[in-house]
Amino acid sequence: MPSERATDTTPFAAMDVLERASELEGVVHMEVGEPDFRPPExxxxxxxxxxxxxxxxxxxxxxxxxxxxxxxxxxxxxxxxxxxxxxxxxxxxxxxxxxxxxxxxxxxxxxxxxxxxxxxxxxxxxxxxxxxxxxxxxxxxxxxxxxxxxxxxxxxxxxxxxxxxxxxxxxxxxxxxxxxxxxxxxxxxxxxxxxxxxxxxxxxxxxxxxxxxxxxxxxxxxxxxxxxxxxxxxxxxxxxxxxxxxxxxxxxxxxxxxxxxxxxxxxxxxxxxxGNDQLAEHREAYRERRDLLLEAAERWGFDVGYTPEGAYYLLLDVSDLGDAFDVADVFLEEAGVAMTPGPDFGDGASDYLRASFARSTEDVREAIERIDELLATTTT
Structure with missing residues (x-):
């Protein structure tokens, strides 16, 4: 039998979502913090x-x-x-x-x-x-x-x-x-x-x-x-x-x-x-992507309540749509957008999805368009 330590180790939801999303075609991956920028030459x-x-x-x-x-x-x-x-x-x-x-x-x-x-x-x-x-x-x-x-x-x-x-x-x-x-x-x-x-x-x-x-x-x-x-x-x-x-x-x-x-x-x-000369350009790209998501979140009614100042993550309050795991499933299966359910990040994130804007600006725009279409269909 596995040890108590092994049994008590919980899955990492972001990697579970990545595994499921990798089996689908054309998914926009916002579930993991994977920068789209290449390493320094x-x-x-x-x-x-x-x-x-x-x-x-x-x-x-x-x-x-x-x-x-x-x-x-x-x-x-x-x-x-x-x-x-x-x-x-x-x-x-x-x-x-x-x-x-x-x-x-x-x-x-x-x-x-x-x-x-x-x-x-x-x-x-x-x-x-x-x-x-x-x-x-x-x-x-x-x-x-x-x-x-x-x-x-x-x-x-x-x-x-x-x-x-x-x-x-x-x-x-x-x-x-x-x-x-x-x-x-x-x-x-x-x-x-x-x-x-x-x-x-x-x-x-x-x-x-x-x-x-x-x-x-x-x-x-x-x-x-x-x-x-x-x-x-x-x-x-x-x-x-x-x-x-x-x-x-x-x-x-x-x-x-x-x-x-x-x-x-x-x-x-x-x-x-x-490799540090590229960082200023990368930070500006992350800021642009963050702002795109913040604007979209306000349109969707996903209360954010704050503005991230660094990294490349945003917590989206999806409690009005239902359970965070269920919402993540719908976004993945019906819109082809992968996000991580918030409960994995503690009780304080239980009503949220974590969206990573580490992907390209084009990917972020595509994800926003897909969710726009999904929500327009499900709310009319």
Missing amino acids: AAAEAAVAALQAGDDDYTTSRGTASLREAISDYYAETYGVDVSTERIVVTPGSSPALLLALLSTVDPGEEVVLTDPYYACYPNFVRQADGTITTVELDPADGYEPSVDAYEQVVDEDTAAMLLNSPANPTGAVTSGETISELVDLAEQTDTMVVSDEVYHGLAFDAEEHTVLEYTDDAFVLDGVSKRYGMTGWRLGWAVCPPAYVEAVNRISQNVLICAPPFVQAGAEAAIRE
């Missing part, structure tokens, strides 16, 4: 060159020295913070980095505080570490900005970690520097570890991003090349670790992950060093 060239040079052996579990230097330089140039390469552990995607952070921080039965809504996989990561989950409710009227007061009601000396995410999935909210600073202060007062998922950094178009590393060294920061550089399938991420946790994280990584592929590390290094 320098990344592909570097990866191919590494393969041709026979660079396909193990690296250290920490990652190549040159990649970690590129990551360190990224934090210095982007945020003005000094991150030693010794604190960086490279992983095959940012999801393993999150798992390493939780496994090295949370003992069985200890509490991890999440926001609600949250990224759908977060609770399952906490379960893998045998932790317990407490949530802090976010309000669309506040732009889904976390409330420090709400955190103060639940975070105490028994809290092992608080998991932050900005720009956020599924809301697209960007947490202000003031709020991050106050949450870091709360964490220090209660001896709580901050774990900050920053994989959507570089994709804020209406707000200023701040890394937790601007306010403390005693935190985990998770990032990668998937979202910023359109390199989802490359599976390359990293964890910046608190100094006291580096060796523990590296030991787990040595046993569980071994290392990220060296040619992928070469491509990631090139992306980080040479």
